[in-house]
Amino acid sequence: xxxxxxxxxxxxxxxxxxxxxxxxxxxxxxxxxxxxxxxxxxxxxxxxxxxxxxxxxxxxxxxxxxxxxxxxxxxxxxxxxxxxxxxxxxxxxxxxxxxxxxxxxxxxxxxxxxxxxxxxxxxxxxxxxxxxxxxxxxxxxxxxxxxxxxxxxxxxxxxxxxxxxxxxxxxxxxxxxxxxxxxxxxxxxxxxxxxxxxxxxxxxxxxxxxxxxxxxxxxxxxxxxxxxxxxxxxxxxxxxxxxxxxxxxxxxxxxxxxxxxxxxxxxxxxxxxxxxxxxxxxxxxxxxxxxxxxxxxxxxxxxxxxxxxxxxxxxxxxxxxxxxxxxxxxxxxxxxxxxxxxxxxxxxxxxxxxxxxxxxxxxxxxxxxxxxxxxxxxxxxxxxxxxxxxxxxxxxxxxxxxxxxxxxxxxxxxxxxxxxxxxxxxxxxxxxxxxxxxxxxxxxxxxxxxxxxxxxxxxxxxxxxxxxxxxxxxxxxxxxxxxxxxxxxxxxxxxxxxxxxxxxxxxxxxxxxxxxxxxxxxxxxxxxxxxxxxxxxxxxxxxxxxxxxxxxxxxxxxxxxxxxxxxxxxxxxxxxxxxxxxxxxxxxxxxxxxxxxxxxxxxxx
Amino acid sequence: xxxxxxxxxxxxxxxxxxxxxxxxxxxxxxxxxxxxxxxxxxxxxxxxxxxxxxxxxxxxxxxxxxxxxxxxxxxxxxxxxxxxxxxxxxxxxxxxxxxxxxxxxxxxxxxxxxxxxxxxxxxxxxxxxxxxxxxxxxxxxxxxxxxxxxxxxxxxxxxxxxxxxxxxxxxxxxxxxxx
Numbered sequence: 009x010x011x012x013x014x015x016x017x018x019x020x021x022x023x024x025x026x027x028x029x030x031x032x033x034x035x036x037x038x039x040x041x042x043x044x045x046x047x048x049x050x051x052x053x054x055x056x057x058x059x060x061x062x063x064x065x066x067x068x069x070x071x072x073x074x075x076x077x078x079x080x081x082x083x084x085x086x087x088x089x090x091x092x093x094x095x096x097x098x099x100x101x102x103x104x105x106x107x108x109x110x111x112x113x114x115x116x117x118x119x120x121x122x123x124x125x126x127x128x129x130x131x132x133x134x135x136x137x138x139x140x141x142x143x144x145x146x147x148x149x150x151x152x153x154x155x156x157x158x159x160x161x162x163x164x165x166x167x168x169x170x171x172x173x174x175x176x177x178x179x180x181x182x183x184x185x186x187x188x189x190x191x192x193x194x195x196x197x198x199x200x201x202x203x204x205x206x207x208x209x210x211x212x213x214x215x216x217x218x219x220x221x222x223x224x225x226x227x228x229x230x231x232x233x234x235x236x237x238x239x240x241x242x243x244x245x246x247x248x249x250x251x252x253x254x255x256x257x258x259x260x261x262x263x264x265x266x267x268x269x270x271x272x273x274x275x276x277x278x279x280x281x282x283x284x285x286x287x288x289x290x291x292x293x294x295x296x297x298x299x300x301x302x303x304x305x306x307x308x309x310x311x312x313x314x315x316x317x318x319x320x321x322x323x324x325x326x327x328x329x330x331x332x333x334x335x336x337x338x339x340x341x342x343x344x345x346x347x348x349x350x351x352x353x354x355x356x357x358x359x360x361x362x363x364x365x366x367x368x369x370x371x372x373x374x375x376x377x378x379x380x381x382x383x384x385x386x387x388x389x390x391x392x393x394x395x396x397x398x399x400x401x402x403x404x405x406x407x408x409x410x411x412x413x414x415x416x417x418x419x420x421x422x423x424x425x426x427x428x429x430x431x432x433x434x435x436x437x438x439x440x441x442x443x444x445x446x447x448x449x450x451x452x453x454x455x456x457x458x459x460x461x462x463x464x465x466x467x468x469x470x471x472x473x474x475x476x477x478x479x480x481x482x483x484x485x486x487x488x489x490x491x492x493x494x495x496x497x498x499x500x501x502x503x504x505x506x507x508x509x510x511x512x513x514x515x516x517x518x519x520x521x522x523x524x525x526x527x528x529x530x531x532x533x534x535x536x537x538x539x540x541x542x543x544x545x546x547x548x549x550x551x552x553x554x555x556x557x558x559x560x561x562x563x564x565x566x567x568x569x570x571x572x573x574x575x576x577x578x579x580x581x582x583x584x585x586x587x588x589x590x591x592x593x594x595x596x597x598x599x600x601x602x603x604x605x606x607x608x609x610x611x612x613x
Numbered sequence: 614x615x616x617x618x619x620x621x622x623x624x625x626x627x628x629x630x631x632x633x634x635x636x637x638x639x640x641x642x643x644x645x646x647x648x649x650x651x652x653x654x655x656x657x658x659x660x661x662x663x664x665x666x667x668x669x670x671x672x673x674x675x676x677x678x679x680x681x682x683x684x685x686x687x688x689x690x691x692x693x694x695x696x697x698x699x700x701x702x703x704x705x706x707x708x709x710x711x712x713x714x715x716x717x718x719x720x721x722x723x724x725x726x727x728x729x730x731x732x733x734x735x736x737x738x739x740x741x742x743x744x745x746x747x748x749x750x751x752x753x754x755x756x757x758x759x760x761x762x763x764x765x766x767x768x769x770x771x772x773x774x775x776x777x778x779x780x781x782x783x784x785x786x787x788x789x790x791x792x
Contacts, residue, residue, distance in 0.1 A: 027772045029647045029700075039647070039700045047706050053713045057644050058724060058779055064640040065725045069732070070747035156650040167650070183650070185700075206754075221754065 026059045148191035155187030177211040196229040202554045215240040223256040223533040244295035247272040256533025261296040310569035318351035318596040324367040325592040327583040337364040366410025377414030396435045409456035416462030420453035441482045460501030468494025500545040509536035526565040542582045551577030630676040645688045659687040731781035
């Protein structure tokens with residue numbers, strides 16, 4: 009058998025990658041690392057195939073059997089007991105009767121046929137049942153779906169389908185990434201669940217829907233005064249009188265962000281309301297698991313309107329210093345430039361497309377540099393038909409970064425953090441520094457970010473360590489310990505400010521001069537997907553998994569802008585002194601913003 | 614007419630073969646597609662294609678190998694259609710993994726047989742965690758809350774259990790001569 013000398017089943021790093029992939033928790037870097045190993049190492053393929061094989065067998069053993077039993081029980085209990093009995097009698101007389109000692113194979117076939125019949129009948133019944141339930145007040149129906157969404161009942165789980173009704177005690181769960189579901193009530197109220205969220209329709213009481221984890225966005229129809237819409241989390245009840253808002257829930261607290269209308273927030277202890285607060289439009293309210301009062305704070309006051317949508321997908325976007333055009337990279341379509349503000353395509357480079365870890369436009373606006381996850385730097389001199397591909401590979405690369413001017417690139421691999429200078433004239437990569445990993449092979453950086461001139465490199469590690477290196481000297485010049493794995497990470501152009509997201513601690517901005525830290529976002533109900541500083545270092549821009557883009561003032565941490573993008577922004581950039589914002593994922597969206605200046609000090613940062 | 618009556622019903626033949634090899638095919642597809650929902654979609658499409666093209670299957674040859682080929686092309690089409698989606702292997706990786714599974718198919722079947730024995734050897738606590746994690750009726754987070762533990766701790770325990778099962782299965786296969 010073709011395998012390496014080490015036993016692949018004892019390779020803990022590989023096992024961890026496979027585990028996270030099987031659990032559906034692998035991030036992009038982990039997934040790419042796994043694929044790289046599978047491509048290059050037969051032993052890794054053996055270990056992976058073994059894990060998946062056992063995973064499937066375990067699924068078969070524990071899950072499928074349970075699901076069929078659950079379906080059969082439900083089927084029998086509710087509707088078709090007579091038909092099922094007839095079916096079984098028929099089966100018994102016609103099929104079993106032909107073989108006095110049916111083989112295991114035959115029994116399996118019969119079980120499969122029974123299961124298939126039950127599933128088909130249940131499907132038909134569901135169709136009818138959905139129509140009946142839709143007419144009933146108080147029950148929500150699935151109106152839209154993206155990605156993996158499941159309905160979890162007391163005795164079985166199924167993939168959600170449009171038209172399904174969320175019945176009392178059932179939960180609706182969206183997958184960790186790239187999933188979304190919209191529920192609609194008979195009165196037109198809609199509840200959108202973002203990725204990694206769970207809601208439950210309570211079995212009794214006046215609460216219509218309970219957010220168990222993650223985040224939802226609610227667009228409530230006007231409610232009758234005597235029978236308002238009531239939502240709940242572990243931390244509070246939300247009495248809604250016709251409004252638009254977002255609700256986030258994690259272990260420690262629930263956060264309400266109110267766009268329009270009014271919500272009465274009630275905190276209960278021992279079934280008694282101990283605190284009741286009217287939350288107004290433009291406010292956020294945080295109810296925590298502690299006994300402290302609900303905190304009220306203003307939402308970002310800035311406004312933005314969608315000026316244009318360009319039908320180009322991408323994972324990185326950058327605006328030329330002149331503000332007259334932009335470059336976008338997409339893993340399938342390659343590099344493209346568009347004129348601003350009308351989005352007219354200028355040039356494209358489709359060769360060597362692939363996921364990007366960095367995109368830059370040189371100061372003279374003549375060259376685009378892309379750091380490709382395929383292990384190379386692509387230098388595209390505008391006007392030339394083909395880009396030059398410069399190999400930049402390492403063993404088990406975990407993270408990569410490109411400086412904003414495209415002159416430096418770095419990656420973190422088994423051997424350390426390698427920094428190279430991109431020689432645009434000779435079209436070559438020159439080694440600049442080899443910085444150490446945190447603690448050997450397992451201490452690779454999970455996130456990297458360059459200052460504007462490429463002289464400062466920030467590295468975030470697995471255990472929450474965050475370091476800033478002087479690239480030329482090869483020294484660590486600043487270090488801070490955060491709560492959890494740092495991802496993603498940004499450093500301001502002048503190298504003074506750091507912004508880092510961790511699952512446990514949220515989004516934090518750090519002043520490396522005063523060492524002060526300011527938590528800008530603490531709920532794990534939504535996570536940061538992309539992060540960058542504005543070109544003048546005055547603002548921090550972040551794209552979130554709840555389809556929002558948020559902007560904060562760097563100096564005082566004040567929220568400046570909150571936009572509902574309509575999709576998860578993969579890339580975000582600002583230009584024209586903060587008056588325009590660009591986001592990209594399925595399409596490029598150009599937002600016209602009010603001047604982003606810090607508002608008056610609020611009640612709480 | 615008698616000949617017709619003696620001919621095996623193709624539907625029955627297909628169901629028998631499909632049921633016999635279903636776990637192997639599912640494992641094959643899941644190896645090529647890390648995303649569970651994708652794998653389920655492809656299984657459905659591939660099984661339909663197998664049924665429609667069952668006439669092309671040569672009796673006497675390996676149904677499993679034939680089904681693997683159908684499944685592989687269904688995976689390739691699926692990946693090409695969803696090229697923009699994240700966390701999907703490249704064609705090259707899919708090809709390598711498919712080759713591996715096809716080459717070591719017997720070994721993988723042995724692993725599945727050995728798993729029965731290895732699961733029996735687990736402690737009650739570990740078996741309960743496996744049952745909860747693989748039966749989709751109880752969310753892991755909820756189960757963790759019932760136990761007063763964090764979901765992360767439970768995931769770690771699940772990882773440790775899987776690793777111990779892998780080692781146990783390897784040992785048992787070695788004892789069976791699958792070195």
